[in-house]
């Protein structure tokens with residue numbers, strides 16, 4: 001283990017705020033006695049020194065980046081708390097709410113709608129095996145369906161997690177997916193899930209508003225918290241088509257009916273009733289839309305808006321209609337509910353030690369009227385108690401608090417019976433009156449939506465029951481995971497000594513054993529003088545002994561409490577109220593009054609609920625005597641009655657234990673799939689992740705416990721092919737690829753193990769897989785990434801060289817083409833300019849010659865005219881000497897007019913430029929082109945020259961523009 005640490009090794013450091021933070025080993029010193037001293041640097045640069053010689057003293061190792069956010073935590077090489085937390089957190093930050101952890105799917109609540117359940121996604125998961133696509137609820141549902149379709153084995157999907165983690169939402173989605181048609185052949189129902197809801201699905205859906213109205217309430221942790229456990233069994237026929245469903249419920253939280261803490265509410269149905277009933281009906285039932293007048297409703301905190309309660313009331317009514325409860329029955333239900341509210345308002349006072357209820361108490365009269373019970377009898381047995389001894393019956397008077405206790409226990413009992421009756425009605429609608437669907441069904445998929453492990457500042461009887469259920473579920477889970485792991489070892493024929501893992505059986509024995517907590521509680525509950533204090537005393541004397549040291553503790557600072565070391569963590573329970581809650585049965589006299597009520601509906605409700613006591617089958621026998629093949633998770637004895645002999649009087653604890661036992665028996669008959677819902681923060685904020693809170697849930701959900709089991713064996717297992725293909729690069733090149741080509745994967749795996757120097761105790765070759773102990777994969781990954789980095793370095797540099805060579809060659813070619821092309825364009829432009837200038841110069845020359853000739857002609861004519869005149873006036877002195885004038889003219893260079901050397905009608909041929917001085921025309925053309933190619937195109941010089949009438953330059957606009965700026969230099 002210590003060899004795994006060296007400078008640069010990535011580890012996790014414990015942190016009080018974030019659970020764990022990443023750090024890196026900056027130095028590592030090995031002592032003489034195997035002690036390792038590590039200096040660790042966290043991401044903020046803070047240094048911490050850790051020293052130790054055993055793995056538990058040294059920091060947890062981080063996984064290589066490839067594995068860090070793996071979609072299956074089972075593939076992590078270093079399986080430890082921080083790695084798991086980090087993987088879940090990283091994925092959640094990437095909006096990936098689902099992660100596998102072996103056979104478990106972890107689902108982190110997004111707390112906002114996510115587009116992950118669309119019909120397209122449903123279609124994508126149909127027919128795909130787990131692992132083919134991203135982790136998803138649908139993958140688990142499809143896995144269960146495929147396993148059921150294969151050989152008809154029953155399947156159970158257990159959805160657990162703390163309150164508000166998303167169990168109910170996940171369970172609903174899973175059921176919707178399962179109800180979707182799985183092949184075109186089966187898609188006979190046009191209203192299928194993909195396009196809409198199937199008929200069975202609609203019926204199942206209709207159960208939700210009913211169960212939520214009667215079994216859900218606002219709590220501090222969830223505005224719509226289910227206060228009961230639920231098992232929904234979808235029934236399939238031989239064609240694997242849904243034929244119906246069954247609903248079983250567990251441990252409805254009854255205490256909520258008579259007491260709610262400041263920030264919580266009673267069951268939704270009471271608020272819905274007050275907000276949704278028309279005022280006429282409200283009046284008839286003695287209710288008020290201001291429900292603050294009722295003791296059972298005004299203890300709690302602020303409620304949801306009346307509008308939403310009213311809307312939901314209509315949805316509840318509609319759903320009741322769908323499952324076949326007509327308006328008359330609905331009215332009866334509402335009457336019983338109103339009676340319960342009035343019961344809570346019965347005023348109990350006290351004179352000296354005796355409880356008193358006024359004969360004319362309006363609340364009592366109204367409640368009794370609705371329940372159909374004699375008011376004076378009711379009053380009598382609420383303030384008095386009858387104790388039956390062997391020889392006689394003794395009647396004693398109760399105190400006011402005791403009478404209130406009796407009153408409240410009746411309310412809770414009637415409500416629990418009503419809930420049970422509703423579940424029966426739902427089942428009748430889903431399976432037919434005689435459980436037809438159940439008798440036709442061949443197989444099933446059950447979805448268990450059950451409360452997760454709970455622990456608060458003050459834990460009471462409810463938490464005890466919930467944690468007891470979780471302890472049992474965890475035991476089944478451990479056994480299942482361990483069994484699966486071992487099955488694989490046997491199948492693959494590897495040498496394996498069956499390790500004895502430290503399971504939670506001792507905690508279970510402590511709770512449910514013959515001399516366990518539940519047994520002592522029942523015993524104490526049956527004693528007339530039993531109390532919470534005497535119960536605790538018995539616990540301490542009987543359980544606080546060395547054999548139970550690991551699981552039972554007497555807390556140092558709390559008097560009326562005991563502590564159980566659960567698999568998740570130690571929980572201290574306050575015994576206050578344990579006995580009352582466990583007894584929670586109505587006195588025999590009240591039960592007689594209620595069962596002989598004049599209200600036929602109440603009689604039916606009680607009859608239905610009490611019918612279940614004692615493990616009677618949930619489905620009534622069908623008329624043709626066919627019994628369902630489908631095992632029933634049971635709801636035996638969900639309602640304690642107080643009936644029977646005093647010895648066998650069922651208590652809530654014993655009822656719960658028996659229904660849990662039935663459920664576990666059924667789970668053992670099925671393939672189990674697990675979904676663990678995690679609540680990322682307590683504020684219900686979308687995409688906020690509190691590492692400490694999630695860590696606590698991971699511990700409580702048993703995920704970390706599973707990892708402990710896995711690490712005891714060979715947690716990483718790869719098929720030879722996968723392993724060979726990934727790590728063949730670690731052995732010489734001449735060996736790897738040829739063996740892959742010949743598909744000799746096992747040989748290649750052996751070679752990899754040998755050449756990388758893998759410790760022989762750290763791996764085993766099975767029939768089709770290689771099994772690796774924890775940490776081996778990380779070492780291989782490190783070797784692989786070192787090799788890949790070296791290869792990458794070489795590749796990068798070679799690629800750079802080749803690219804540079806190519807680039808230079810290309811650059812040279814481009815420059816060559818560019819200069820040739822530019823030269824060609826420049827020459828062409830110059831030629832055009834030159835030709836045009838030449839043409840214009842010649843035209844100007846011809847014009848000038850013509851003008852000169854005309855001038856000369858004019859002069860000649862003038863001369864001739866002059867000659868004639870001089871003949872006539874030869875004596876005249878004013879004419880001067882003609883010879884002098886001619887000479888003056890011939891040498892008159894000051895004239896503006898330039899003398900021309902060529903004859904006007906004979907333009908001189910252009911001499912070649914090379915080897916001779918340019919003529920004046922050529923010089924002018926050159927000047928012209930230079931001025932035209934002035935850098936700014938329309939240079940001021942050319943403009944100035946163009947003013948001269950003799951200037952040869954063409955107007956700037958008539959000249960072709962050079963195509964690029966460099967033309968000037970090319971032309972010059």
Ligand SMILES: Nc1ncnc2c1ncn2[C@@H]1O[C@H](COP(=O)(O)OP(=O)(O)OP(=O)(O)O)[C@@H](O)[C@H]1O
Nearest residue numbers: 111112113162163164165166167168169222225226
């Ligand atoms: N997959 C999901 N997508 C979006 N929101 C969700 C999802 N799952 C749960 N939520 C949100 O979380 C809330 C609580 O979920 P839910 O009622 O299913 O919790 P729960 O675990 O059943 O709680 P309880 O045990 O108290 O009944 C829901 O009302 C919903 O707002």
